[in-house]
Amino acid sequence: MTSTTDLLTRRTQALGAGAPLFYEQPLHIVRGEGVYLYDAEDRRYVDMYNNVPCVGHANPRVVEAMARQQATLNVHSRYLHESVVTFCERLAALHGAQIESVIISCSGTEANEIALRMARFATGNRGLICTDATYHGNSELVGALTRLGQQASPNPSVRAFPFPEKYRPIASGLSENDLCEAYLEKLAAAIADLQASGEGVAAMIVCSILANEGLPDIPAGFMDRAASMVHEAGGLVISDEVQAGYARTGQWWGYDVTGFTPDIVVTGKPMGNGLPLAATAASRALVETFRAKTRYFNTSGSSPLQAAVGLAVLDEIEQRDLAGNVATVGAALKASLTQRKGASNTIGDVRGHGLFIGVEMVEPENNVPDTDLAKRIINRLKDKGFLTSNAGAFANVVKIRPPLSFSQADASAFLIAWDETIAELAV
């Protein structure tokens, strides 16, 4: 076994400095099982971060489906293959009647590229609207939406509006209804600016639970009214369900939680439990317009391997009722953390849905973001065997997002470690 120091040195050469790593002392993980990860010294960690292995690390049904299909056939989609069709049918059926057809690709970035270009072809407009603390992927087009952690490249087609929230809102003292109106006015200004510039509105793209924004509580009614405004302006609504979807919230889709009906749905990370797999789903008319304009083909997309693994993941979620587990365990964990908010004045807010919970760390007695504290907490929790990370517009939100099979017992163990951490850091 290579030492961690040697491995770091080799990694810096082979991948280049700047390839991101978690934690002050990076972890050298060698195996996983269910919600547990093990390092090179066989130390066990409870995985409370990884949404990709949604049905658990080394899930036997997924391993078996993957191995069986790769040993049978794995080839591109220009031959007919039944399970590819079945997988797309099952994906579409998980949405409302407006979603009929699916384009499979290999990453959320690819799937969001398709969604944005689909909206542009369908509307004839170029303008794209996103929030001011978002991330949807890393191609040139999708990366132009990134407002989080770096300066966005100037892009004449993109307008960002302040993400709606109730904890640290754009104006304090407003009623929830007036706050909603205030955010909608910001969105209206973005729409008006795109129209005045001649770009017009092709689409608004949002993560349906504003995950990268820090999982804010959204003023009631905002999402649905925002969608209506975009439609009235001639644009389409894209729900990025890469983080929010696949039972993460206890419901199948984040848009069910925050209450709107998207025209285009993008899914990714958990779909393949680690196999690169993503999808863009929409009406048949939208999909066919995109296909006609681009003759889109993705060499590794819509493969029998993706279909076999994708179907195994859907089966696991449905047959084990993981959405039910998420709803139950998530609600209890969120309630327990909310109780602790009163005990520490550095916990500004506890938010989230299902097994996606954010704990916002702030300076005592005010709500100034304390990013350093959030980082100290996640590093201390790691030392105690619990893996989390930080997120949000100020990177001060402790992000809890375990595999969907995370149990009450795991949650209880975590709460003990959380209490110790808060006590040790004397906050």
Place this chain on the structure above:
Amino acid sequence: MTSTTDLLTRRTQALGAGAPLFYEQPLHIVRGEGVYLYDAEDRRYVDMYNNVPCVGHANPRVVEAMARQQATLNVHSRYLHESVVTFCERLAALHGAQIESVIISCSGTEANEIALRMARFATGNRGLICTDATYHGNSELVGALTRLGQQASPNPSVRAFPFPEKYRPIASGLSENDLCEAYLEKLAAAIADLQASGEGVAAMIVCSILANEGLPDIPAGFMDRAASMVHEAGGLVISDEVQAGYARTGQWWGYDVTGFTPDIVVTGKPMGNGLPLAATAASRALVETFRAKTRYFNTSGSSPLQAAVGLAVLDEIEQRDLAGNVATVGAALKASLTQRKGASNTIGDVRGHGLFIGVEMVEPENNVPDTDLAKRIINRLKDKGFLTSNAGAFANVVKIRPPLSFSQADASAFLIAWDETIAELAV
């Protein structure tokens, strides 16, 4: 088993009309082994098209590596993992000293996006140069280079030059040396135009063997001199090895065959034998500049699964000396097809490298492209149990590109079917 007609109907609904399919009567392929594919009636086809399963369909070493890794650990790259580092080291070592570090992604499109943006960051210029019959991927940025089979969207940063060739050159009657100069003048004009426009030259991107252009014989010295001109203009040279690399030509890289030294190398399709896996490799300085500017992270990229499968593919190619097989079998097959050129005046040209051969079909007695004949040939060959496709600027080149393990016996069987096809179509 669903009937082919029912499956087509379901597919049109679930994937949308326009999802591409091969052949007048689409094939319903259900399993593969080595260089053979089998349809739903268990009819066997010799696969002479698929480069992705480079070490053979259902390759046991790949299946075993994939299953073992997925059962052990498959997680993102922000934890240390040794085989990810080892894989990047082995990839870099397959090139000259100028290639030091690697960024792993999930598709050729993603890898070309990285390459183009890397060149822009490093040079401070925006301009991109490609050939006039190319395809490098399907994102908005990479798709702006597409000149094949569709109108390119106007993009102020892109200039295309006529791809260099000797069969149907831009001017006839020139010596090879003068022809090379004539093509270089076209490239010089593209460079000058980008510079005059203020875009400058960020990169020239080429498939090193001009695969989508139809595998033309390139005037001697063109590629190296073109690379020098791009460097003199302040740009970088990107070799797209997605089709040309990984021993396809009998050498590891297409740029070894056509004689130039790239600054950035992009690989994809065959890397994962069907697992989505791609890479962008360059000097450490280029990679680190890109990482610093973008903080690039790819959720499913640089995963332990990709590394395990990628290493298994490299092992197969090296330990079975598939490059040697490609060189031997490919040279013999090309020679046999070249002999047949004299026997049919519809075969205008036989070209290619290793196990990537193009047979250009033309009207008798002249070199007018006969796309319809090429399509009739590939459909007839399919009926005889041999899978090919068509390619080239006029889609009139029969494209032969089997897995690297394709044997002399397979080639002999193919030549019998080829002769029958030519006789039956009475050409």
